Structure formats: C-alpha cells, structure tokens
Amino acid sequence: MKNKRLxxxxxxxxxxxxxxxxxxxxxxxxxxSGFDFLVMGILLTGTGFVCELILRKIRKPSNRLILCLAVVGTLVLVWMELAVGIFGTPFAGS
Structure with a gap:
C-alpha cells in the first residue's frame, strides 16, 4: 500500500x-463540544500532514527532525493557548 503513513x-x-x-x-x-473536536481534529491532521510532507520532501535526516519538532512544538503551543490561554489571546479557553 502506497500511503501507509497517511x-x-x-x-x-x-x-x-x-x-x-x-x-x-x-x-x-x-x-x-463538537467544535472542540473539529478544531483539534484539524490541528492534529494538519500537523500530521505537514510532517508527512517534510518527510517526503526533505532529504537530510537532521533537517527532517528539526522541522518536524518545530511543527509539533507549534501544535503544542497552539493547543496550550486554546486550552488555558498562556499568551492571553482572545482565542484562549479560560
């Protein structure tokens, strides 16, 4: 099967x-709420797809790792902001 990672x-x-x-x-x-599940589904799927794109397009393993860690780190920061508002944006859930 061609798209096992997907x-x-x-x-x-x-x-x-x-x-x-x-x-x-x-x-x-x-x-x-249903909206919470929708937003997290989009964030998680987008993160996974961006990491998949990085794995397909970037050849050097160290660059792959750095870029994927940056993408996952961004996901974690967005998730924390949506959950408890660490940056105090209007999107904060607190």
Whole structure:
C-alpha cells in the first residue's frame, strides 16, 4: 500500500480524539463540544500532514527532525493557548 503513513496519521488522530471523548463519559472535568473536536481534529491532521510532507520532501535526516519538532512544538503551543490561554489571546479557553 502506497500511503501507509497517511493511514497511520489518520488512525493516530482518531485515537487521540477518542481520549477526551472517553473521558467525557466518566468525568465532568472534561467538557468538549463538537467544535472542540473539529478544531483539534484539524490541528492534529494538519500537523500530521505537514510532517508527512517534510518527510517526503526533505532529504537530510537532521533537517527532517528539526522541522518536524518545530511543527509539533507549534501544535503544542497552539493547543496550550486554546486550552488555558498562556499568551492571553482572545482565542484562549479560560
């Protein structure tokens, strides 16, 4: 199969989104709306696809690693801002 990594990316995104979905069944501490799932699905899928593009286009392994870490680091910062507002933007969830 030609696109094994793409299927793996989508599978990982689905599994990661199952975590808050399952948590919502057992606790009132997690309260995600459909919009929250949509935004995180887009962020996770976009991050995965950008890393896939980097792996396909960049030949030097050290550059691949640096670029993918930068993309994942950006995802983490955006996620933290949306969750608790570390930068105090209007998008903060707090």
């Amino acid at each position: 299927i793996l990316i989508l599978s990982i995104v689905g599994m990661l989104l199952l975590v808050p979905l399952l948590a919502m069944q057992f606790t009132d501490e997690v309260k995600w």
